[in-house]
Amino acid sequence: MNCRLNIKDNIHWIGVNDRETTLFENYWPLEQGVAYNSYLINDEKIAIMDTVKFNKTTEYLEKIKEIIGDRPVDYLIVNHMEPDHSGSMLALLGAYPDMKIVGNKKTFPFIEGFYGITKNHYVVDDGDELDLGYHKLKFYLTPMVHWPETMMTYDQTSKILFSMDAFGGFGALDGGIFDDEINFDFYEDETRRYYSNIVAKYSPMVQRSLKKLSDLDIQIIAPTHGPIWRTNPEKILNLYDKWSKFEAEKGVVIVYGSMYGNTAKMADYLARIIAENGIKNVKVYDASKTHNSYILSDIWKYRSVIIGSCAYNTKVFSSVETLLAKLSNSGLKDRWISVFGNKSWSGGGVSGIEAFVQEIGWEKIGPSIEATYSPKDAEFESLKSLGKEVAQKLTETYGD
Incomplete structure (x- = not known):
């Protein structure tokens, strides 16, 4: 029995913890593990935000099935194509063959190149919207934060920003999923280590993206690594602003x-x-x-x-x-x-x-x-x- 974690308004965390992998990208040490966060919106139409690394596919599919039963998944939103977030895509498509794969025009060459998937493409552009019923999604392209195809998805109903790798960090989620459930001293160090090693080269693009998002009413930030920011999302926004300005x-x-x-x-x-x-x-x-x-x-x-x-x-x-x-x-x-x-x-x-x-x-x-x-x-x-x-x-x- 998986723990069914409802973030808000039938939006579920279906992520997994990886304490077995020793090196992130086969280079960066993971002494305290890492979380791969994925999210499911259970609405008139069902949408999933990103997937998880291939070594956790079975656990991942079980979580989805537990929430939606025999209902189909209508959309997979691909905010980022790096294999730690797309590694279960083929298995998910196999389980739900009519599922539409949502991404921008730079996303699909990666999908075809990594997985040979050439069908079910649903192309969106900057500012496009997708109506799930109660939830209304809007897409924001954030190229080179930190891959060419990266984008973020904003749920206009629940005011949640699904931010892919941005605002995330190393460290498995040891019971505490949300920022108000954890001791942030550890996660701040691991988030800065993640930023300085993975995202830092693209700091000017981070600044550009922060400006693009500045007018949004963001009540929760849901990244693909690390804790979900439901109580104080301004904290991680301010840290990213500081780090991408090279303040010390x-x-x-x-x-x-x-x-x-x-x-x-x-x-x-x-x-x-x-x-x-x-x-x-x-x-x-x-x-x-x-x-x-x-x-x-x-x-x-x-x-x-x-x-x-x-x-x-x-x-x-x-x-x-x-x-x-x-x-x-x-x-x-x-x-x-x-x-x-x-x-x-x-x-x-x-x-x-x-x-x-x-x-x-x-x-x-x-x-x-x-x-x-x-x-x-x-x-x-x-x-x-x-x-x-x-x-x-x-x-x-x-x-x-």
């Missing part, structure tokens, strides 16, 4: 790559100096140990970024190099950056980070600091000056 908080992220501990020693010393000078939010990461999705999330959160690397075969240490590549691709703006590291017989670590600084265009704080063999008094004095400069700039900008 007072704090420092220090990331380093170190083979034998010398660059690590410099990172720890620098962190202590910054803390001594009044900065409480200081995060230090060994890039070889912590997956870069967590590091990127904190870089999205805090203003100052300090990156250190030993020289490794005349290049930046590999784990740091991976992080730099992801940052270059993220489109993140308006951060401060500082550079340090260590070398032995040849350099490449610090100079490689300096090349990244030139490319990304962030404001550089202080001179680059590079020790030879191991850090000595001169390097520690330079690190002390750099730490004080970073702390002072943060305090002047954000206050005590």
